[in-house]
Amino acid sequence: MNLALLALAIGAFGIGTTEFVIVGLLPDIATDLAVTIPTAGLLISGYALSVVIGAPLMTLAGSRLPRKTMLVGLMSVFILGNVLCALAGNYPLLMAGRAVTALCHGAFFGIGSVVAANLVAPAKRASAIALMFTGLTIANVLGVPMGTALGQHFGWRSTFWAVAGIGVLGVIGLIILVPKQPAESGSIRGELAVFRRPQVWLALVMTTLGFAGVFASFTYIAPMMTGVAGFSSGSVTWLLIVFGAGLCLGNVIGGKAADRNLMPSLYVILSLLAAVLLLFVWTAHSRPLSVLTILLFGAAGFATVPALQMRVMDKAVGAPALASAANIAGFNLGNAIGAWLGGLAIDAGLGYTAPNWVGAGLALAGLAVAVFSGALDRRSRVVATGPPGRVVLPVE
Numbered sequence: 120m121n122l123a124l125l126a127l128a129i130g131a132f133g134i135g136t137t138e139f140v141i142v143g144l145l146p147d148i149a150t151d152l153a154v155t156i157p158t159a160g161l162l163i164s165g166y167a168l169s170v171v172i173g174a175p176l177m178t179l180a181g182s183r184l185p186r187k188t189m190l191v192g193l194m195s196v197f198i199l200g201n202v203l204c205a206l207a208g209n210y211p212l213l214m215a216g217r218a219v220t221a222l223c224h225g226a227f228f229g230i231g232s233v234v235a236a237n238l239v240a241p242a243k244r245a246s247a248i249a250l251m252f253t254g255l256t257i258a259n260v261l262g263v264p265m266g267t268a269l270g271q272h273f274g275w276r277s278t279f280w281a282v283a284g285i286g287v288l289g290v291i292g293l294i295i296l297v298p299k300q301p302a303e304s305g306s307i308r309g310e311l312a313v314f315r316r317p318q319v320w321l322a323l324v325m326t327t328l329g330f331a332g333v334f335a336s337f338t339y340i341a342p343m344m345t346g347v348a349g350f351s352s353g354s355v356t357w358l359l360i361v362f363g364a365g366l367c368l369g370n371v372i373g374g375k376a377a378d379r380n381l382m383p384s385l386y387v388i389l390s391l392l393a394a395v396l397l398l399f400v401w402t403a404h405s406r407p408l409s410v411l412t413i414l415l416f417g418a419a420g421f422a423t424v425p426a427l428q429m430r431v432m433d434k435a436v437g438a439p440a441l442a443s444a445a446n447i448a449g450f451n452l453g454n455a456i457g458a459w460l461g462g463l464a465i466d467a468g469l470g471y472t473a474p475n476w477v478g479a480g481l482a483l484a485g486l487a488v489a490v491f492s493g494a495l496d497r498r499s500r501v502v503a504t505g506p507p508g509r510v511v512l513p514v515e
Contacts, residue, residue, distance in 0.1 A: 174225020249374025365417020
C-alpha cells in the first residue's frame with residue numbers, strides 16, 4: 120500500500136469516527152448537558168449542514184495553497200474542533216465545536232481524493248480514492264463502536280480527546296508521507312465556472328440521490344431490526360459492524376469496478392442497491408436473512424462512492440478539488456434528505472420497513488440520472504467525431 124494513501128486513510132478514519140460516534144453517545148451527552156435526546160440529535164444534523172456549507176467554502180479559501188499544506192491545515196482545524204467538543208461546558212459550545220470540526224470534512228475528502236488519484240497511474244485512480252475512503256469504512260466498523268465504548272466508560276469527553284489524538288497522528292502522517300502537490304491552477308472565477316457544466320451537476324445529483332437512498336433505510340435500521348426482525352437492542356451494535364464490513368467490501372469492489380469501466384459500473388451498482396433495498400422489505404422479517412441483507416446493503420451502498428467521486432472529478436477538469444468537495448457535500452445532503460423522507464414514511468404509518476421502499480425509489484432515481492448522463496456522453500462523442508464516413512472540421 121502506498122504510504123501516502125495510508126496517511127490519507129488515517130485522516131479519513133478520524134473524520135469518520137467523529138461524524139458518527141455521536142450516535143452512540145447521545146444519551147450520555149443529553150444527560151450531562153441537561154438537554155433532551157432530540158435536541159442532542161441535532162448535533163448530527165448540525166454537523167451535516169456544516170459539511171454542506173463548509174466543503175466548497177473551505178476548498179475555495181485554500182485554493183491558492185499547495186494541496187499538502189491545505190490537507191495539513193484542514194486536519195489542524197479537525198483537531199481544534201474536537202478539542203472544543205471535549206472542553207464544551209454546555210450544549211451551544213458543543214454544537215460550535217461540532218460545526219468547526221465539520222468545516223474540514225468535505226474539503227479534506229475532496230482535496231484528498233484529488234491527491235490520492237494523482238499518486239497512482241491513471242488506470243488505478245478510483246482504487247486509490249477507495250483506499251483513502253477505507254479509513255471512513257473502518258471508522259464505522261471499529262472507530263464508532265470503540266469510541267462509543269470509551270465514552271460510556273470514561274465519559275463522552277474522553278472520546279473527543281481520543282479522536283483529537285487520531286487527528287494528531289493524521290497530521291504527522293500527512294507531513295511525513297504525502298508528497299508535495301501544487302495548488303489549483305487558474306482563478307477562483309475559473310474554478311467556479313465548472314458549475315456551468317451540466318455534467319458536473321448531473322454527477323452531484325447522482326451522488327445526492329444515491330446516498331439519499333442509502334440513508335433513507337440505514338437511519339432507521341435499529342428500530343427495523345428490533346421492531347420487525349425481533350433482535351434485542353443489544354444486538355444493534357454487532358449488526359452495525361456487519362453493515363460496516365459490507366462498506367469495506369463494497370468500497371474495494373467499487374473502486375476496482377470504476378477503474379475498469381466507470382459508468383457501466385455505476386449502472387450496475389445503483390441497480391443492485393435498489394434491488395437489495397426492495398429485498399430488505401421482506402427479509403427484514405427474518406433474522407438470518409436480515410443479517411445477510413445488511414451485509415449486501417453496506418456493500419452496494421458504499422460501492423458507489425469511488426465511482427461517484429471519479430465521475431465528478433472527470434467532469435470538472437480545471438477544478439477537480441472544488442467539484443470533489445461539492446460532491447462530499449452532496450453525500451451529506453443525501454444523508455439528510457434520505458433520513459427525512461424515510462421518517463415521513465414511518466410517520467405516515469407505513470411501518471419500519473417503509474424506508475426501504477423510499478430508499479429503492481431514490482436509488483432508481485439516481486440510476487435514471489446516471490443513464491441520462493451516460494447518454495449525453497455518447498451524444499457528445501458522436502457530435503465530436505461526426506457520422507461514419509464524414510470528417511468534421513473544427514470550427515475556428
